[in-house]
Amino acid sequence: MSSRLVLWSHRSIVATIIHEWTHRLLPHHVHDGAFAALQQALFLRIDAAAACPPLAGEEGLQLQYSASLYDLQDLPDPLVAHADGGLGEAWCWAMTTARELAPSQLTAEALAAEISGRYKNWILQLEAAPAAAAARAQTVADAAAAAKANRDELRRANDLLRTVSILLGVAGVAVLLEAFMLLKLFSFGGA
Numbered sequence: 001m002s003s004r005l006v007l008w009s010h011r012s013i014v015a016t017i018i019h020e021w022t023h024r025l026l027p028h029h030v031h032d033g034a035f036a037a038l039q040q041a042l043f044l045r046i047d048a049a050a051a052c053p054p055l056a057g058e059e060g061l062q063l064q065y066s067a068s069l070y071d072l073q074d075l076p077d078p079l080v081a082h083a084d085g086g087l088g089e090a091w092c093w094a095m096t097t098a099r100e101l102a103p104s105q106l107t108a109e110a111l112a113a114e115i116s117g118r119y120k121n122w123i124l125q126l127e128a129a130p131a132a133a134a135a136r137a138q139t140v141a142d143a144a145a146a147a148k149a150n151r152d153e154l155r156r157a158n159d160l161l162r163t164v165s166i167l168l169g170v171a172g173v174a175v176l177l178e179a180f181m182l183l184k185l186f187s188f189g190g191a
Contacts, residue, residue, distance in 0.1 A: 034119035040098035
């Protein structure tokens with residue numbers, strides 16, 4: 001029997017036990033992002049411990065590579081609407097959360113509670129995202145409309161100022177011509 005077959009067997013057995021234990025720790029999360037995150041965190045903890053060379057061989061179990069898309073079958077509606085069915089975003093969230101929390105000193109039960117809470121908050125953010133995006137788009141549209149109205153008002157004020165300046169210039173020239181005629185009349189005693 002080759003050592004690779006033994007390693008594969010031990011890895012499969014441990015991965016299956018962790019998978020089923022994750023179901024017990026998160027009974028209300030069946031193959032969703034929280035489930036995948038907790039399972040991956042437990043895999044990472046076991047890999048970090050790696051104190052089982054008799055079982056795993058020199059390279060350890062490397063359970064972190066045992067996670068699969070099977071663990072993300074039950075995704076919530078806000079994710080399913082994405083082009084890839086939400087798998088990419090859910091996988092990214094699960095792996096990031098697992099890598100962040102795996103080194104913590106939390107027990108497996110506390111880790112499950114923490115991940116479950118974070119998952120609920122993340123789903124709430126996803127559900128609120130379209131409304132927030134619509135609100136941001138409306139804010140941008142309102143700002144653009146206000147800027148256009150401001151530009152139009154400035155253009156009207158500029159046009160009015162230009163018209164008044166031209167009229168004052170014409171009136172000034174008329175006054176100067178009248179003053180010149182009066183000066184000529186008084187200076188030279190008539191026409």
